Amino acid sequence: MTDAQDTAADSALRTHGGTPPDDAGSSVMGAPTPLLEPREGVPPVIADESALAEVIAAFAAGSGPVAVDAERASGYRYGQRAYLVQLRREGSGTALIDPVACPDLSGLGEALSGVEWVLHAATQDLPCLREIGMVPARLFDTELAGRLAGFPRVGLGAMVEGVLGFVLEKGHSAVDWSTRPLPEPWLRYAALDVELLVDLRDALEKELDRQGKLEWALQEFEAIAAAPPAEPRKDPWRRTSGMHKVRRRRQLAVVRELWQTRDRIAQRRDVSPGKVLSDAAIVEAALALPSSAHALAALNGFGHRMGRRQLEQWQAAVDRAKALPDTALPQPGQAVTGPPPPRAWADKDPAAAARLSAARAGVSALAEQLTMPQENLVSPDTVRRICWEPPSADAEAVGAALAGYGARAWQVELVTPVLVAALAGTAA
Numbered sequence: 001m002t003d004a005q006d007t008a009a010d011s012a013l014r015t016h017g018g019t020p021p022d023d024a025g026s027s028v029m030g031a032p033t034p035l036l037e038p039r040e041g042v043p044p045v046i047a048d049e050s051a052l053a054e055v056i057a058a059f060a061a062g063s064g065p066v067a068v069d070a071e072r073a074s075g076y077r078y079g080q081r082a083y084l085v086q087l088r089r090e091g092s093g094t095a096l097i098d099p100v101a102c103p104d105l106s107g108l109g110e111a112l113s114g115v116e117w118v119l120h121a122a123t124q125d126l127p128c129l130r131e132i133g134m135v136p137a138r139l140f141d142t143e144l145a146g147r148l149a150g151f152p153r154v155g156l157g158a159m160v161e162g163v164l165g166f167v168l169e170k171g172h173s174a175v176d177w178s179t180r181p182l183p184e185p186w187l188r189y190a191a192l193d194v195e196l197l198v199d200l201r202d203a204l205e206k207e208l209d210r211q212g213k214l215e216w217a218l219q220e221f222e223a224i225a226a227a228p229p230a231e232p233r234k235d236p237w238r239r240t241s242g243m244h245k246v247r248r249r250r251q252l253a254v255v256r257e258l259w260q261t262r263d264r265i266a267q268r269r270d271v272s273p274g275k276v277l278s279d280a281a282i283v284e285a286a287l288a289l290p291s292s293a294h295a296l297a298a299l300n301g302f303g304h305r306m307g308r309r310q311l312e313q314w315q316a317a318v319d320r321a322k323a324l325p326d327t328a329l330p331q332p333g334q335a336v337t338g339p340p341p342p343r344a345w346a347d348k349d350p351a352a353a354a355r356l357s358a359a360r361a362g363v364s365a366l367a368e369q370l371t372m373p374q375e376n377l378v379s380p381d382t383v384r385r386i387c388w389e390p391p392s393a394d395a396e397a398v399g400a401a402l403a404g405y406g407a408r409a410w411q412v413e414l415v416t417p418v419l420v421a422a423l424a425g426t427a428a
Contacts, residue, residue: 035166038191043094045084045182047101052108055087055095060111062092065140067118067197070125071177071190075274078266082128083177088194089115096187099132100180106133113137118201120156120193122224130229139225142197145204148213148220150371160196163203168192211371216410220376223408235330241279246286249329253321254286256330261317277301277314285318338381339388351426355387358422366418378415382407386419393423 046052059066071084085105088094099105117136119125121143129135146154153159157168172189179186208214233239237259246252259282266273281301290296293311296318297303302311339345345353363383367374374380382405391397399416407415 030165032161032165032167035160035168035192035195037188038094038195040093042184042188042191043096045187046095046097049102052097052102052105055097056108056111059087059089059092059095059108062089064090065116065118065198065201066092066112067194067201068125068129068134068136069119069190069193069197070128072128073176073178075174075272076176077178077272078270080128082125082132084182084190085129085132085134086190086194088191088197090198094191094194096190100178104133109134116140118142118197120159120197126224127229136225139221140201140205141221141224142200142204144220144224144376145201145208145217147376148217148372149204149207149211156193159200159204163200164196166196213370213372216408219408219410223406240282242283245283247332249326249332250322250324251286251289252330252332253324253328254289254318255282257317257321258282258285258314261314285314289322290315290318339384342384345388349388352388352390354426355390355422356384358426359383359387359419362418362422363415366414370414378402378407378411379405381405383419387422390423393420395420398423 044051046055066087066089069086070082071086072080073083074080077083082099085097085099086094087097087108097105097108112134114137116138118140119136120141122139122141126135142156142159143154146159151159151162153162157170160166160168169189169192172186175186177186182190205214208217235256237256240255240259243255246255258277262273262277262282266276269276278301281299284299284301285296288295288299290299293308293315296315297306297311302314339352340348342353342356345356360383363374363378367377370377382402385405386398386401391401395416398419399412402412402415402419403409
């Protein structure tokens with residue numbers, strides 16, 4: 001039994017009959033217990049300003065960290081907006097809030113501004129929470145904590161089962177959360193997602209402290225909370241699945257035009273772009289360069305289910321791309337600001353390839369020694385950049401380079417000796 005599991009066994013939230021009363025007891029070493037019902041039942045969905053004001057007052061009066069989660073409608077709706085927000089805090093209970101009916105949750109965010117927020121895979125939920133006015137100043141990410149602590153499986157269900165001894169139902173994770181009204185089983189699932197999140201946080205904090213990694217985790221959490229919103233992707237159409245098949249510039253122009261047309265339609269209809277036209281269909285049309293809607297209809301993805309008007313709409317996009325002058329055609333590849341793909345290093349710069357090989361081996365050995373994924377020890381992109389354009393092989397220069405690429409203090413301290421050895425060894 002790990003110290004994280006010891007903490008869980010010591011806590012007062014064992015289930016009995018599917019709910020976790022305060023006076024029950026259990027051991028995580030036995031068969032895991034299904035968690036069937038939130039301890040206070042499924043709360044009503046908050047969908048008006050007066051009910052929201054009551055929730056804000058209740059959570060402002062609570063104590064300790066607040067568990068926060070959000071449900072999106074990925075694969076169903078355009079964008080990544082939140083369609084349900086779940087919170088739980090000691091003394092406040094659980095709240096389920098409809099951000100469609102209550103689109104401004106900045107008052108709730110302000111009420112919790114000095115509180116530590118507990119999220120699982122925080123970087124997934126923070127963008128949609130930011131859109132509705134909820135931005136944490138401090139957070140604890142239970143997924144990242146699990147990675148740093150060396151857990152092999154860090155999904156919420158696996159962590160709750162492995163650390164706390166409960167089984168969470170995950171059958172509704174991929175449903176259309178834009179559905180209204182939300183079915184009762186979905187709401188129960190959503191409430192259970194925050195039911196034990198603070199307890200998981202407490203157990204993981206103890207485990208990280210036992211391993212001497214708590215300060216590392218706190219630095220990571222601080223960096224996540226302080227990170228600015230991500231910049232919009234440049235040329236997002238280039239991420240179309242199957243793009244590697246498209247070589248000619250005229251064909252690339254077709255991909256771009258079809259992708260942009262699809263995106264406008266999806267945004268207007270508020271549906272996932274893949275429901276409008278598949279990536280595979282876009283690539284098929286780009287490779288074939290059809291001359292008419294009839295020819296387009298013969299391609300995969302543009303079959304008999306598609307009406308004449310739709311076919312003409314897509315053919316018009318193809319025709320626009322075909323009519324572009326050569327000067328307006330996209331270039332075959334995106335401008336790369338960093339080093340080239342590692343597979344090309346041996347030909348372009350054998351010395352750099354040797355540095356990268358040595359650095360990767362050193363980072364891999366250190367990550368294995370620390371029982372954590374390599375990418376959490378140091379960003380692979382950072383290692384590549386340092387090996388492609390290396391600083392002098394001394395601790396001060398390498399440490400400065402790591403910090404310049406965004407490495408946290410704990411990463412700089414641990415990784416600097418590894419990279420110095422790699423740079424110095426290959427130079428010799």
